[in-house]
Amino acid sequence: MIYLDYQATTPLAPDARDAMMRWLDGPGGTGFGNPHSPHRMGRQAKAAIEMAREQVAALFPAGGRVIFTSGATEALNLAIRGSGEGGTVSVSAIEHSAVLDTAQDAGKCHILNVAKDGQCNTKQDLPADTRLVCVMQVNNEIGTIQPTLEWHRKAKAANALYMCDAVQAYGKIEVTSADMIAISAHKFHGPKGVGALWLREGLDIKEVQTGGGQEFGIRSGTLSPALIAGMGAAAKEAKERMEQDRDHVEKLWRRATELFGKWEINGSAEARYHGNLNIRRKGLDVNRLMSDCRDIMFSAGSACASGSGRTSHVLEAIGLSKAQAKSSIRLGFGRYTTVEEIEEAADQINAAAEVQGL
Template identity: 35%
Template sequence: MSIYLDNSATTRPAPSVVRAVEEALTVQYGNPSSAHRLGVAARRLLDESRTRVALLLGVSPEEIVFTSGATEANNLAILGVARAARALPLSSYDDRERKEREGKAAGAESRPHLITTAVEHPSVLEPFRRLEDEGWEVTYVAVDRQGQLDLAALSRALKPETVLLSTMWVNNETGVVHPLQGIREVLIQFEKTQGRRPLWHVDAVQALGKLPVSPRELGIDLLSLSGHKMHGPKGVGALYVRRTVRLQPLVWGGGQERGLRSGTENLPGIAGLGVACQEARERLAADPEASYLRRLRSLLWDGIRESIPGARLHGPGPDTGAVAPHILNVGFPGTRGEVLVRYLSERGVHVATGSACHSRRPEPSHVLGAMGLRPDEIQASLRFSLSWENTEAEIREAVAILREVVAEVRSLTGWKGRDD
């Protein structure tokens, strides 16, 4: 028996995706830049796959840039915008006359400014920290105890010098959905008063395939996605780049991907990503509210809440629109998350303590810490993440095994319902 509830770390590739990857490896193996028939066929497959990704997002194929994954896409968005802004100074932070009118010395240049949140994925936070080292000013907007973004704090953080705002759509550890419509309204109001607004990048890795994702409708300028988080292959992702957005490449060479990501394209991965996006689009058309995943999530939480004393939900309740349909983060006082993961895995249930990027490190979750949890509460937490492949029978079996494991671990720690 194997019950896989770690789909936010990675998903099993769909059979159709595996077939597409195999065909691109063995049949359509030409270089898309070659002029012969195999190259032309490879280029056609590349274009078809790009169109499938674009259709899922409701954008133009020309606005899709393929990458090695979401980490590269996030880096390209953040560092690419910053490098382009440095190369072409923005009037918002290089206008000497404006500074003189404001009583500032003409030589006292304001530092260019960036904004993100305190709960982003490491592939977003680390590029911002690198830019801080280079002299950029970065504001990390806080979240409340439910993990939800403080829109008033975001509004206060915006400056004329702000070049980029980067937020995630769905938090990978808690499933909290950031209020993108609210963020959009904040940016609109800022633009009304300042005459311009910063570019807006969204990490949509955990939203894609579970929620409708329409960057144009929300005014998003850049959006990152990953193949292996939506039943596609590993090693491939994409970045939506609105037509008028200027980026400086991170990789230089043959000028592939509109010059933004040089190097021969990973056609097998891209073909698999295209198929995964097509299937995600079909699933969302049939179930736009992801009601099946929401039902599984509610079944899981109800089972935990009713059978395991002291279990605590981290984030909004499952019946609100402020949480994604597939992620559940729960604390089990009197336990250690890494111990629960091992015990559960030995019994065939596979879960995580948090982000796969940090699950093998001793550092506590920065996401739960930003929500105000104590270190002992963080260390007693598990993340369950579901997919369309999970069944109600699996959820019930997982709850039964989890109940036994938590009781076993608590018998070793001596927990008697205390909160210490």
């Protein structure tokens, strides 16, 4: 099988797996302690968490706090619901559903439009009562990099907070400045089921889930030393090899765009993370293509929307028709992808498209 779905999840890094194993001990071991217990096993588990907190924090802007969560969805909910009530939450039209749906459920929601190149238009005004602006750094479906610095500036000028979904950026490119930033470990070669919300220094938010208040009195619930240790190790490795990973992704991008030269790229090819190739071909039956290429793991849209039958809201937001959106596929690649895998996948996908008469 060839795995080309890095936006959905990334392969677990060996260092992350190794870091997790001690904290998965069974009877007779010493790594299964509750990190919130006062005895020695608990203190050891807590020390592992605090080391991982430092490793994760190293890829955020200087200062601030890292609050561990079960993933980006929880982190985003905590940021949106915990940062205030009333007023308007302004969100870009291409945000992940964890942002869009939560903002709409939390109260008044204002949608910011995007241009055809997939970037959120910075010329538009914010509602006068905006309390929070949410613009992601890298889009999960088409990979476009957003003008986050300008949106942070606009939020400040409006006396609003700025929250950034950096799930697809963290560990790959420098994370933007913001008041709150959400990430998920499994998008940078860490384990599933753990993420974090970064809060800038001096910012306090309220908890939205009551309990023991284990994370600074803001997030309740027993932390998992194994998952968090794996996340920390993945963050450490991402920081150490960011330049190497970037160069490798650029090499893969150049080859992929050569091989898929007959396809149209959705969104900007320049203002984009090049580990995401979202392309379309007129008249393509994507379901048939995926059936014909079942040994290649790629996506017809974002993973969380797969099987819903809904047209991608991201592709519609950049002006694609329903037919164009439904003839699009997303190829995601990264650290462990080889050029040979890109070439083999392109051969199979192009051949299957040509069978359809395209």
